[in-house]
Amino acid sequence: MSRLILFNKPFNVLSQFTDKGNAGSARQTLSDYIAVPGVYPAGRLDLDSEGLMLLTDDGRLQARIADPKHKLAKTYLVQVEGEVDEAALNQLCRGVTLKDGPTRPARAKAIAPPALWDRDPPVRYRKTVPDSWLSLTISEGRNRQVRRMTAAVGLPTLRLIRWQIGEWKVEGLAPGEWHEVKLHGSAS
Structure with missing residues (x-):
């Protein structure tokens, strides 16, 4: 079964799990907040932006969320x-x-x-x-x-x-909080 995580990304947090481009940096990443193996961001959110990020372990769902051709x-x-x-x-x-x-x-x-x-x-x-x-x-x-x-x-x-x-909102999540949602069917 696919996993989908809703995360409220705080200001000044990278929307990736590592900070490869800045050796010795103290910048926060997703790994400072989410310790769920096998999930990856479905799209990005700038360092200086806040709010909803979706993470999933389902490649098809990730593509459907992130790819502009789907016009989500x-x-x-x-x-x-x-x-x-x-x-x-x-x-x-x-x-x-x-x-x-x-x-x-x-x-x-x-x-x-x-x-x-x-x-x-x-x-x-x-x-x-x-x-x-x-x-x-x-x-x-x-x-x-x-x-x-x-x-x-x-x-x-x-x-x-x-x-x-799409149908997912950040409402009810404080900055740095996340929760997993049940998916209604598959992305395939």
């Missing part, structure tokens, strides 16, 4: 510098052009500041610049895509939390 929706809660307005939301919903080409259309909406865990270290605020939150759902996974999309519409990202991948 991923929802992010994004704190941005500036005020989210209709023009920015419309641009995000149509898709924006990045240096590596246009993005697929996204679902974007302004949201009230969500009730979340504190980030360590905290986000730096500027008294003269407002910040706001949006929910952004994409179905592809380019490198730093959400950050590049919000910047393209004039809203630099301050904090980025992956909240949901």
Whole structure:
């Protein structure tokens, strides 16, 4: 039977089990939190991003989750510098052009500041610049895509939390916590 682990990756934790690229480093990795043999991340989450990561021992499920050709929706809660307005939301919903080409259309909406865990270290605020939150759902996974999309519409990202991948949510998991879920059938 396949295993699937939902993990709330904290800020400044690598989304891999070892830190091969930084000898003598004290950076934390998945192995500092998850001691389950044979599971591997289904996709990545940047060092400076937080939230849901899925880990599995099922290669087919891993591919279905991580491969952009399957268009599995991923929802992010994004704190941005500036005020989210209709023009920015419309641009995000149509898709924006990045240096590596246009993005697929996204679902974007302004949201009230969500009730979340504190980030360590905290986000730096500027008294003269407002910040706001949006929910952004994409179905592809380019490198730093959400950050590049919000910047393209004039809203630099301050904090980025992956909240949901497909049907799985990080809700109820504190940073560094994980739990295994029962799968409804096979990925094959």
